[in-house]
Amino acid sequence: MSHRYTFETHLLHNKHKFDPATGGVSVPIHHSSTFHQSSVDKFGKYDYSRSLNPTREALEEIIAELEGGVRGFAFSSGMAAISTAFLLLSKGDHVVVTEDVYGGTYRMVTQVLNRFGIEHTFVDMTDLDAVEQAIRPNTALLYAETPSNPLLKVTDIHAISQIAKKHGAYTFVDNTFMTPYLQRPLELGADIVLHSATKFLSGHSDTVAGLAVVKDEELANRLYSLQNSFGAVLGVQDAWLVMRGIKTLSVRMNQSQESAKNIAGFLQEQPLIKNVFYPGLVNHPQADLQTQQAYGPGAVLSFELEDAEVLTRFIEQVKLPVFAVSLGAVESILSYPAKMSHAAMPLGERVRRGITDGLLRLSVGLESADDLILDFKQALKSIATIAVSKEEV
Numbered sequence: 001m002s003h004r005y006t007f008e009t010h011l012l013h014n015k016h017k018f019d020p021a022t023g024g025v026s027v028p029i030h031h032s033s034t035f036h037q038s039s040v041d042k043f044g045k046y047d048y049s050r051s052l053n054p055t056r057e058a059l060e061e062i063i064a065e066l067e068g069g070v071r072g073f074a075f076s077s078g079m080a081a082i083s084t085a086f087l088l089l090s091k092g093d094h095v096v097v098t099e100d101v102y103g104g105t106y107r108m109v110t111q112v113l114n115r116f117g118i119e120h121t122f123v124d125m126t127d128l129d130a131v132e133q134a135i136r137p138n139t140a141l142l143y144a145e146t147p148s149n150p151l152l153k154v155t156d157i158h159a160i161s162q163i164a165k166k167h168g169a170y171t172f173v174d175n176t177f178m179t180p181y182l183q184r185p186l187e188l189g190a191d192i193v194l195h196s197a198t199k200f201l202s203g204h205s206d207t208v209a210g211l212a213v214v215k216d217e218e219l220a221n222r223l224y225s226l227q228n229s230f231g232a233v234l235g236v237q238d239a240w241l242v243m244r245g246i247k248t249l250s251v252r253m254n255q256s257q258e259s260a261k262n263i264a265g266f267l268q269e270q271p272l273i274k275n276v277f278y279p280g281l282v283n284h285p286q287a288d289l290q291t292q293q294a295y296g297p298g299a300v301l302s303f304e305l306e307d308a309e310v311l312t313r314f315i316e317q318v319k320l321p322v323f324a325v326s327l328g329a330v331e332s333i334l335s336y337p338a339k340m341s342h343a344a345m346p347l348g349e350r351v352r353r354g355i356t357d358g359l360l361r362l363s364v365g366l367e368s369a370d371d372l373i374l375d376f377k378q379a380l381k382s383i384a385t386i387a388v389s390k391e392e393v
């Protein structure tokens, strides 16, 4: 990234500020699957859109620049990006994976990669000794997600990358919750940064997309070959939507993050709430680490109610956030990890990881924090009333 400008300015003033052919200030959507070649022996830069398309390429260049990598890749979903990156592994390799990893990644590792002879060990990556102990002679990859989903545990990206390097393994970091505005894993030593661009990067709950950025040229060439071979590329309309979302990334993040801080503080004071998980709270176990490696705690938090019954009532009373899968959007989203993102995880595993039936995840959107807090207040009040009347009966 050019350091003459701040990150915020860079979101708008990059290589794709305007189209060199027309001066258009929005990247053209090239709806062409194939490209005319003007000579038999010398083909142009573009030949077929799975291999390279100018609209997708613009997004790939923008994300590479923002993450500080050599090359970016856009995929049809976050899972397509993650799965294609996993294809860098070979039969007999072993992966060490962060324990409360995204449910889809968990499924990929435990139900797909295992069939191709790729072994795995899950560890709590906040415990660096446990990470060291999980390493085997055939460990080829350390896979981290920080802050993690849904318990917002913070992994030391620099320390993990150092361990990986010592053992000749790669480090991949899922940076979906932070985005490059708040955290840049490649600068901390990671080899590949992965995104569900469905979330904060596009930001409007209107597209499904995935991105990968690579730090090293040779690894980038290998990932390019896999992107082209596997073929799960992002369509041009979606690439354009992600680029439009990226233009407002910093303002959306700032607003949502400020609200998240206020809401986390409010929730922590509520007697009906057992736990609040948010790296912006001073009592979060890795709050200092988060401050060291990222520019903020982000806009996602989770909190725990007594049990599934209380949680159900709470959801019935809350009016503002949508109750849905996903996060990182203009509207606040409440999700129920046990039945949504982590439904693929067996019950015992899930509860052992602290993803209980009373846990809700909140992705804070752009509504006024005061309105959101008032909404939660009224919902908690009505639960309290029900609880009291139950006792009186």
Ligand SMILES: *Cc1c(COP(=O)(O)O)cnc(C)c1O
Pocket (backbone or CB within 6 Å): 077, 078, 079, 080, 102, 104, 145, 149, 174, 176, 177, 195, 196, 197, 198, 199, 208, 209, 210
């Ligand atoms: C949503 C998500 C994914 C998967 O991305 P899709 O775009 O839904 O395929 C991966 N990691 C994290 C942290 C996510 O939140």
